[in-house]
Amino acid sequence: MDNTALWNRYQSHLFHDPESGLMLDISRMNFADGFLASMEPTIQKAFAEMAELEGGAIANPDEGRMVGHYWLRSPDLSPADEIAAEIGETVQRIREFAAAVHGGSIAAPDGRPFRKFLVVGIGGSALGPQFVADALGDADNPLPPYFFDNTDPDGMDRVLAQIGPGLAETLTVVISKSGGTKETRNGMLEAEAAYRRAGLYFPRYAVAVTGEGSELDRVATQSGWIARFPMWDWVGGRTSVTSAVGLLPAALQGLDIAGMIEGARLCDQLTRRTETARNPAALLALMWHHATGGKGSRDMVVLPYKDRLLLFSRYLQQLIMESIGKELDRDGNVVCQGISVYGNKGSTDQHAYVQQLREGVNNFFVTFIEVLRDRRGASLPVEPGVTSGDYLAGFLQGTRTALGEKGRESLTITIPEVSPRTVGMLIALFERTVGLYALLVNINAYHQPGVEAGKKAAGTVLALQADIITHLRGTGSSLTADEIAAALGCPDAAETVFRTLLHAAANPDHGIGMEQAKPLTASRFSVQG
Numbered sequence: 001m002d003n004t005a006l007w008n009r010y011q012s013h014l015f016h017d018p019e020s021g022l023m024l025d026i027s028r029m030n031f032a033d034g035f036l037a038s039m040e041p042t043i044q045k046a047f048a049e050m051a052e053l054e055g056g057a058i059a060n061p062d063e064g065r066m067v068g069h070y071w072l073r074s075p076d077l078s079p080a081d082e083i084a085a086e087i088g089e090t091v092q093r094i095r096e097f098a099a100a101v102h103g104g105s106i107a108a109p110d111g112r113p114f115r116k117f118l119v120v121g122i123g124g125s126a127l128g129p130q131f132v133a134d135a136l137g138d139a140d141n142p143l144p145p146y147f148f149d150n151t152d153p154d155g156m157d158r159v160l161a162q163i164g165p166g167l168a169e170t171l172t173v174v175i176s177k178s179g180g181t182k183e184t185r186n187g188m189l190e191a192e193a194a195y196r197r198a199g200l201y202f203p204r205y206a207v208a209v210t211g212e213g214s215e216l217d218r219v220a221t222q223s224g225w226i227a228r229f230p231m232w233d234w235v236g237g238r239t240s241v242t243s244a245v246g247l248l249p250a251a252l253q254g255l256d257i258a259g260m261i262e263g264a265r266l267c268d269q270l271t272r273r274t275e276t277a278r279n280p281a282a283l284l285a286l287m288w289h290h291a292t293g294g295k296g297s298r299d300m301v302v303l304p305y306k307d308r309l310l311l312f313s314r315y316l317q318q319l320i321m322e323s324i325g326k327e328l329d330r331d332g333n334v335v336c337q338g339i340s341v342y343g344n345k346g347s348t349d350q351h352a353y354v355q356q357l358r359e360g361v362n363n364f365f366v367t368f369i370e371v372l373r374d375r376r377g378a379s380l381p382v383e384p385g386v387t388s389g390d391y392l393a394g395f396l397q398g399t400r401t402a403l404g405e406k407g408r409e410s411l412t413i414t415i416p417e418v419s420p421r422t423v424g425m426l427i428a429l430f431e432r433t434v435g436l437y438a439l440l441v442n443i444n445a446y447h448q449p450g451v452e453a454g455k456k457a458a459g460t461v462l463a464l465q466a467d468i469i470t471h472l473r474g475t476g477s478s479l480t481a482d483e484i485a486a487a488l489g490c491p492d493a494a495e496t497v498f499r500t501l502l503h504a505a506a507n508p509d510h511g512i513g514m515e516q517a518k519p520l521t522a523s524r525f526s527v528q529g
């Protein structure tokens, strides 16, 4: 296609919302002229199902749950008055709590005001808060955030070292919808131990965001934590950033949560439209369908040309892959659906993997995210009449063109600036896109049955570890993995025994020693001392 034809295609397909400035360009996706018309009945069906979902239908039948993240921005649309009231009360409590922390009326037990906060959570209970914190945070925020988002001891040590003596002025927010996630439980215990080492009483520094009656809720209640905020079963973890999960950390950081909610609400309005060409989420979902054949046959590369949006791809990775990546469709057919998502930021990635995007295997489509405003205020000319921001914008256009020349597809989302409102819009845009795409391909986007398998298997490993160590202690001699597995009556678990002992011997916690042999798998293990 020559430049004039591309310009015409750009003009005829460009979505623009004058109120928010949101733009979506699908012209560089190579869909055929009749594609949108051919998909119209399917997308209309998806709109109708989406309206039912928003009306309170059980849209997650496997878990018997409603799907209500859209109500968080428009409580009046929720199907019950109590739900609307709870949403409103929670936002109000979050505002008051953050104001009291900032004003010093909620303070550390010795009266010192809180000056930092630590979020302990994982998956949907960390990725949204991390994305928002990084996108909107500034050096002068009243409370800078820190995160434990894993059960990696060294990772937690590093964060604690960054906090340093400031732990005495650090509020800890433990977030878990289920309240039983082991990584988060471990993070909480490690945080508690750090406070204890510093002579501080953890419950007076701790706040929980969790489902009522969960394990975490019980701990927080029984130990008298400062506060508890709710997480409802009708909000999924990966769509929880506009609930207390995302709003409490954002408010503590001093960010404008009203702006975020408003942005999401505005985008929800746009994406509720049933005129496809005027609904940016529908256009995106249809482009995902076109690009991947409705089967995930291509990966989505997310390329925001803005440092503040660096974590968006990580956030989207969970939102999209945990929602769409399913073995079965809603009728029980094996479909192994999904869309793989990766990305970092431009122009940085042009010096990393964009080489392959242009010339290598063509198994992807790019989602560029363009931010029109470079910075607050004017910029330095780095060359006569050219700023660093001009370069960033030029590199985006250049890469888009260079990919197009080689038949590589891309979408471009444009926002006027990175602000609470546009961050809310981006979040809502992709939440709706995932929901619509899932309906197009007949997937339940709101459960995650596959995650359980890994958790169960880890539980088996940890139970076996306890048996191995007890056995080694009991025999007092040095044994190979094969010998231990046979003695425990599970000879087929020798590999797990070996790998477990390799890890145990690398750490002082269990007193396990290793006499290396050749081959390594014939090494002998014993309890030391």
Ligand SMILES: O=P(O)(O)OC[C@H]1O[C@](O)(CO)[C@@H](O)[C@@H]1O
Pocket (backbone or CB within 6 Å): 122, 123, 124, 125, 175, 176, 177, 178, 179, 180, 181, 184, 237, 238, 322, 448, 451
């Ligand atoms: O908030 P929770 O219950 O701790 O769960 C954390 C994450 O774990 C998952 O359930 C996957 O295990 C995600 O869906 C969720 O966001």
